[in-house]
Amino acid sequence: MNDENVPLGVPLGLPFCWCSAMFVIFPEPIFAMTYCVATMIDAGFVFASDSRTNAGVDNISTFRKMKIFEQPGERVLMIVNSGNLAVTQATINHLEQAIRRNTEPHLMSVQSMYDVAELIGASLREVRHRDGPFLMENNIDSGANFIVGGQIAGEAQRLFMIYAEGNFIEAMPEVPYFQIGEVKYGKPIIDRVIAAGTSLDDAIKCVLVSFDSTMRSNLTVGLPIDLACYERDTLRLSHSRRFDENDSYMHTLSQSWNEGVRRAFAQLPNFEWN
């Protein structure tokens, strides 16, 4: 409500670009003001990302923000991203090119998830180093974030978040998830539900409810949602699926959740003044 004085949906670092969009026909940079969440529980991973991108509210598109790298029986890597779409796409392209050309080290050759996080960070730095100064000239943010989780044979499953600067942190048992993008609306339910011992079924439900809350409150996060699920130590992707506007499970979930929350509210004791 108190954002009325701020041009809606426009990254705050982009005053010039916003002006140009009003008066000139320049393509605006596409920002994934997205929502991604990745949970690592004892049972495995649940990753989800929306696919809404926007370059101003008059230009909303759908791009996949989830990427899976898999060598069944040997490794599974799950990646989601947010930020400047040109930067995230270029980063992923660099990583894929290294695999295709077999330029070591690459995502399918390194021996640990730590190395995987380092490769993504290095690739992101390279892209930002190359493109950042040109974007800066027009006050355009080249920032991007990645979450990567997965398992490589011989190692435990691990989850990392890579900052826009290319450095990264690893998830801990106390906080077994990362979010990027529009994180606040969907955080409370994750905090209430997700713990190391949560089942994959519950984690899937929780992640989808978290998306439901986020989409209700922020138009720039929207269906379809990409969801992927990995069962620990299987070393192959268990399931992946896209939930679109017509998905009957998402409709049921959204409605049941709304009714359940309202019922929980109705059962709260009134406050007595006296």
Next chain:
Amino acid sequence: MNDENVPLGVPLGLPFCWCSAMFVIFPEPIFAMTYCVATMIDAGFVFASDSRTNAGVDNISTFRKMKIFEQPGERVLMIVNSGNLAVTQATINHLEQAIRRNTEPHLMSVQSMYDVAELIGASLREVRHRDGPFLMENNIDSGANFIVGGQIAGEAQRLFMIYAEGNFIEAMPEVPYFQIGEVKYGKPIIDRVIAAGTSLDDAIKCVLVSFDSTMRSNLTVGLPIDLACYERDTLRLSHSRRFDENDSYMHTLSQSWNEGVRRAFAQLPNFEWN
């Protein structure tokens, strides 16, 4: 989770000040990174504000952010604020001084809520015009927001939000509330519950649940909460109360809500892969 690269609890516009706080003993400016909410329903108003302020996470204090002006039978004005504490206090002091010295126009003399909003905006502009340039020299934000609601004899109840620039907007029946400060965590429950026909009892519960969600997720919003309640057309404040750390109703509410939400979650249908 993704704020690790940002100094925690420090307003982003304050890099110099943050540095000075690490190396020199300067008092840091106090920011009410607070949460305030004001709902206007057919039955009246519910206003609430936390009272946590911070100047860095090592300096958290309690200041009242709610102010009531009342002439029973003639007018009730309820004001909450967020932002730079020196600025909000100076703004309120200017308004009070005008009343004490009977310098027309003042809050207790003007004939409409619109005039009230205009007076607050003008006072805020005066303070920022006086102090802003000095703050700017140290990259300190002089921004502040106010919400004012109330009723003056002969007029309907009305609710306004005043921007940091001193201009303002009025609440509409479709969105009968305003929030300022840390608004996102506590917004979903308000969106689900508050409507024109909501009872005062439900609005009170809803506002307190909204605070519970916010305090769970953001340490810089904290108890005590000031809550005030106005019944439409009575032209006197109905109730006001402070909920502190030891308040048994807040404990019960928080616990019941947590259980209710978890129950609602448990009742959601699982997703079937196939």
